Amino acid sequence: MKNGIIFSMLLCLILACAKKEGSKILSPQQFKNQIVNETETYQILDLRTDEEVAQGMVPTAEQLDYLEEKFDAKLKKLDKNKTYYIYCRSGNRSGKAMALMTELGFEKVYDMQGGMQAWESAGMEIEMPK
Numbered sequence: 001m002k003n004g005i006i007f008s009m010l011l012c013l014i015l016a017c018a019k020k021e022g023s024k025i026l027s028p029q030q031f032k033n034q035i036v037n038e039t040e041t042y043q044i045l046d047l048r049t050d051e052e053v054a055q056g057m058v059p060t061a062e063q064l065d066y067l068e069e070k071f072d073a074k075l076k077k078l079d080k081n082k083t084y085y086i087y088c089r090s091g092n093r094s095g096k097a098m099a100l101m102t103e104l105g106f107e108k109v110y111d112m113q114g115g116m117q118a119w120e121s122a123g124m125e126i127e128m129p130k
Contacts, residue, residue: 024110028122031112035085042083047093056126066093080106087112
């Protein structure tokens, strides 16, 4: 009986730690810091519409509009071995995209919590699209 309780507690602890380490949602500051310190090949994806992107984006980001009809097809063509940093306006679309990317076999996907709204509120640098 005692061993069963200890085993159950240990299992809960392991699962809680695994979930925490598997979390790939970053604050804007963590998002920026991780990109600065990234040693792997990575890509920053802005999942917003043309109208949203026209107001500024995270420096070096590339647009991949989540609402575009061919979003899924374009996503499937991306290199699954790369590290991806994704964001949208508020975090809703990027959260859905992260779930889809995980389902498709992408292992290194980081989502910015609060999206571009949080990035700007934190006073982070923005870049105007070219």
